[in-house]
Amino acid sequence: MSEKVRAAVQTGPRRIEIREFDRPKIGADDGLLRVEANGICGSDVEMYKGHMRMRGGFPVIPGHEPMGIVEEIGDEAARRWGVQPGDRVALEVIVPCRTCRDCLTGRYQGCKNRTIGHGVTGIDVAPSLWGGMAEHLYLTPNAVLHKIDNTLPAEVAAMFNPLGAGVRWAAKLGGVGLGDTVLILGAGQRGIASVIAARAAGAGTIIVTGLEADAHKLALAGEFGADHTLTVDGEHAEDTVQRVTEITGGEMADVVLELTPMAAQPVTDALLAAKHGGRVVLAGLKGDREVPLRTDLIINRALQVFGAFGVDAESNAAAIKLIESRRFPLEKLHTHTFGLDDTALAMETLAGEVEGEAPVHVSVHPHH
Numbered sequence: 001m002s003e004k005v006r007a008a009v010q011t012g013p014r015r016i017e018i019r020e021f022d023r024p025k026i027g028a029d030d031g032l033l034r035v036e037a038n039g040i041c042g043s044d045v046e047m048y049k050g051h052m053r054m055r056g057g058f059p060v061i062p063g064h065e066p067m068g069i070v071e072e073i074g075d076e077a078a079r080r081w082g083v084q085p086g087d088r089v090a091l092e093v094i095v096p097c098r099t100c101r102d103c104l105t106g107r108y109q110g111c112k113n114r115t116i117g118h119g120v121t122g123i124d125v126a127p128s129l130w131g132g133m134a135e136h137l138y139l140t141p142n143a144v145l146h147k148i149d150n151t152l153p154a155e156v157a158a159m160f161n162p163l164g165a166g167v168r169w170a171a172k173l174g175g176v177g178l179g180d181t182v183l184i185l186g187a188g189q190r191g192i193a194s195v196i197a198a199r200a201a202g203a204g205t206i207i208v209t210g211l212e213a214d215a216h217k218l219a220l221a222g223e224f225g226a227d228h229t230l231t232v233d234g235e236h237a238e239d240t241v242q243r244v245t246e247i248t249g250g251e252m253a254d255v256v257l258e259l260t261p262m263a264a265q266p267v268t269d270a271l272l273a274a275k276h277g278g279r280v281v282l283a284g285l286k287g288d289r290e291v292p293l294r295t296d297l298i299i300n301r302a303l304q305v306f307g308a309f310g311v312d313a314e315s316n317a318a319a320i321k322l323i324e325s326r327r328f329p330l331e332k333l334h335t336h337t338f339g340l341d342d343t344a345l346a347m348e349t350l351a352g353e354v355e356g357e358a359p360v361h362v363s364v365h366p367h368h
Helices: 042-051 073-081 160-173 189-200 212-223 241-248 265-273 295-300 313-325 340-350
Strands: 005-010 014-023 033-042 068-071 087-090 136-139 146-149 183-184 205-210 228-231 254-256 274-282 303-306 334-338 363-364
Touching: 005 340, 014 340, 033 087, 033 340, 042 183, 042 313, 042 340, 068 136, 136 340, 160 189, 160 254, 160 265, 160 274, 160 313, 183 189, 183 241, 183 265, 189 205, 189 212, 189 254, 189 313, 205 212, 205 241, 228 241, 241 265, 254 265, 265 274, 295 340, 334 340, 340 363
Parallel strands: 183 205, 183 254, 205 228, 254 274, 274 303, 334 363
Antiparallel strands: 005 014, 033 068, 033 136, 033 363, 068 087, 087 146
């Protein structure tokens, strides 16, 4: 058993290097995860580029979607989490205190006492191994984890976070129900995951928007249940609000999910495309950019607008059940697997910066 753990460390924008860390000593109340795979999401890419700030600053081991095998665990931790060595688990990014008012009332994502987060805590905080881009990750006592089927392919099991986002944004916050019309702005992995969740919740009509560069993603959205896909840029750009008006006969969308990164116009489109009294879920991060907000649209259309912060335990658990059901061919979403040494290339691939590649779901497998 090696006493060292290799990890990819981001030292600044677009700077990643491989370093070695001491393998943590495990006691009664903590554990050690052998990381099988860590999915990459758009926020990882924006942090890699330097467009978004890291919570703990640099240097940091990135990766907030870690999934793997419990390799070591103390007796108290095993009892509390209900897991044993050899179990496969998925980790949430947030590590709450579990005792404050927010935690005790189910709002643990707003825990004011949290100081640790997976993939966002600097390596200066012992024992450094907080991110999924590492051979092993330290399981701190308050970590939130979920068991997941060991027989699933690692790259499919690693989709728990994007699918959890789809479940939370569409089914939980969006409240998609039988027969609803759903508009999803953005055709990334979470947009497609939202298609899956909306379809599973019984949506009647699903409309997805994307860019010309997203043609492969829009095609996948169609395979997973989107009824209409719209290309909103280029020579043959379609006007989102106009097309939703045409498709719905002027009824507009019951639920709108705004998932586009760094773009302002889709926020206005979301408000205009929702029906009177409809629900709008805002989840696309804009990197602190100023986004014009027409509040009169919210008032005069009696819209319900929700800010979607990450994925909670309820949605992660539901997503994992959906994955384990094997109801959807999720393997079609996975396009690229990288080893730890190619973490920077993995980020650039998902960012669409590698010519000839058409990424959707990209993951880093540290032991690959």
